[in-house]
Amino acid sequence: MKARVATLLRRGEVLAVTAAPGGQRLLHFALVQAVCGTEALGRFANDLSIAMMLGLFSAVGWSALVLARVPVAGEGRAAAVMFGLSRGALVFTALACLPLPLLAWGGWLFEAGWTALLLAGWTAYTLARHYGLALARYRLLMVMETLLVVLLAAGVALFGGRHPWMAYAALALPTALMGLAGLVLLARRARAGGDATLPAGSARTAAEQAALNFVSAGMSMILVPFTVRVAGEGYGGLVALIGSLTSVLLLFPRALSFNALPALARVVRQQGSGEVRATLAALRRDLVRLNSGLSLLAVLAWGGLAWWGQRPDFALAGASAIFVLQLASFYVGQLVLPEANYLQTVEETRLPLRVNVLSLVIFVAACAGVMWVAPRGVDAVLCLFVVLLGATLSRNLLLRRAVLRRAPEVFA
Numbered sequence: 216m217k218a219r220v221a222t223l224l225r226r227g228e229v230l231a232v233t234a235a236p237g238g239q240r241l242l243h244f245a246l247v248q249a250v251c252g253t254e255a256l257g258r259f260a261n262d263l264s265i266a267m268m269l270g271l272f273s274a275v276g277w278s279a280l281v282l283a284r285v286p287v288a289g290e291g292r293a294a295a296v297m298f299g300l301s302r303g304a305l306v307f308t309a310l311a312c313l314p315l316p317l318l319a320w321g322g323w324l325f326e327a328g329w330t331a332l333l334l335a336g337w338t339a340y341t342l343a344r345h346y347g348l349a350l351a352r353y354r355l356l357m358v359m360e361t362l363l364v365v366l367l368a369a370g371v372a373l374f375g376g377r378h379p380w381m382a383y384a385a386l387a388l389p390t391a392l393m394g395l396a397g398l399v400l401l402a403r404r405a406r407a408g409g410d411a412t413l414p415a416g417s418a419r420t421a422a423e424q425a426a427l428n429f430v431s432a433g434m435s436m437i438l439v440p441f442t443v444r445v446a447g448e449g450y451g452g453l454v455a456l457i458g459s460l461t462s463v464l465l466l467f468p469r470a471l472s473f474n475a476l477p478a479l480a481r482v483v484r485q486q487g488s489g490e491v492r493a494t495l496a497a498l499r500r501d502l503v504r505l506n507s508g509l510s511l512l513a514v515l516a517w518g519g520l521a522w523w524g525q526r527p528d529f530a531l532a533g534a535s536a537i538f539v540l541q542l543a544s545f546y547v548g549q550l551v552l553p554e555a556n557y558l559q560t561v562e563e564t565r566l567p568l569r570v571n572v573l574s575l576v577i578f579v580a581a582c583a584g585v586m587w588v589a590p591r592g593v594d595a596v597l598c599l600f601v602v603l604l605g606a607t608l609s610r611n612l613l614l615r616r617a618v619l620r621r622a623p624e625v626f627a
Contacts, residue, residue, distance in 0.1 A: 232353050235360040241459040247382045250375035257451030258325045259382040264439040266334040269311040274341035276425030277304040285349035294404035297346050308338050329383035336387040339394020434578045445595035457538050461545045464509050472552040480560045488624040495553040506549050533593040540600035544607045551611045554618045566617050574610035
């Protein structure tokens with residue numbers, strides 16, 4: 216009985232740590248909107264989206280190396296390996312900050328200085344999270360996440376009304392200071408762990424991992440800046456709130472598909488195509504049920520929030536239509552997870568990379584056409600979300616067609 220309780224607690228810790236970034240962002244956006252206003256949220260969300268796109272190269276690419284190298288570093292070597300990776304990420308962070316003044320000059324960025332600090336802080340936070348995940352220090356990560364949420368909420372709630380820049384500072388300052396403290400601690404521990412030099416090719420590997428994440432996540436990340444350009448900061452804030460809600464919803468189907476990977480891998484290696492088809496069909500049915508339930512809950516939550524009080528973001532023209540289009544894109548996007556799982560089990564990476572690159576190119580080109588042709592305002596925003604839904608559908612069709620060619624015995 217005690218072992219079972221311990222296992223359940225462990226799973227709860229893992230789930231809480233996994234869901235923490237999405238929940239933290241939803242809380243942050245909601246607080247900024249409530250205290251500073253929807254337009255202030257739009258400006259902050261615009262700059263945060265750009266910081267996170269650049270952070271794919273400074274944080275996400277290097278975090279993949281953290282998960283790959285730290286667990287197998289050997290006795291007493293984890294800190295040294297992490298310190299070497301942190302130094303590489305620090306160089307990439309400095310390089311990622313270089314285009315920020317140019318983006319501010321072009322009108323794509325509101326606060327270049329705060330965005331640079333956001334980029335540095337988010338990079339440090341992401342690397343620290345993955346270091347804790349690599350060492351399975353879930354309780355320590357929960358303490359870090361809780362402290363960050365408390366500081367963030369206190370900063371925005373107490374000072375956000377008088378100082379709009381607190382939307383940036385409440386996240387940037389705690390994460391940057393945590394990152395600096397962690398780097399100093401790593402430097403001390405790395406001395407006892409031996410050589411902290413990065414192996415040759417580490418920077419290229421990190422850049423490749425970042426590029427793969429960029430082409431898969433780029434469509435959702437670029438929506439807020441595009442919305443601000445075509446409809447202003449108010450709609451940018453609305454889109455940021457909706458996006459933070461769907462990012463939380465994404466955790467559940469992704470967790471379901473991730474948990475199904477080991478069983479699928481065993482079936483692919485040990486049994487025939489019929490068993491593989493049956494396993495994928497079961498996963499698809501589970502995903503349809505889960506996504507349908509999540510979508511229904513999201514619609515009920517949206518209706519309840521719209522009914523409760525006169526929120527200025529919900530009063531914007533077309534708000535509910537934007538929400539429905541975003542929710543439809545979320546639903547459609549998860550339907551192709553069985554195909555993605557199969558490709559992962561057979562270690563096929565080039566095929567999804569080609570499909571994602573083509574989908575991103577189509578999406579950016581169509582959005583550029585919307586920005587060029589559509590009049591500024593809600594109609595342009597709705598067109599952007601129609602493009603998002605169309606690009607998501609086209610990515611599904613392209614991937615399914617490619618997978619059918621790759622494994623006709625499974626998907627025919």
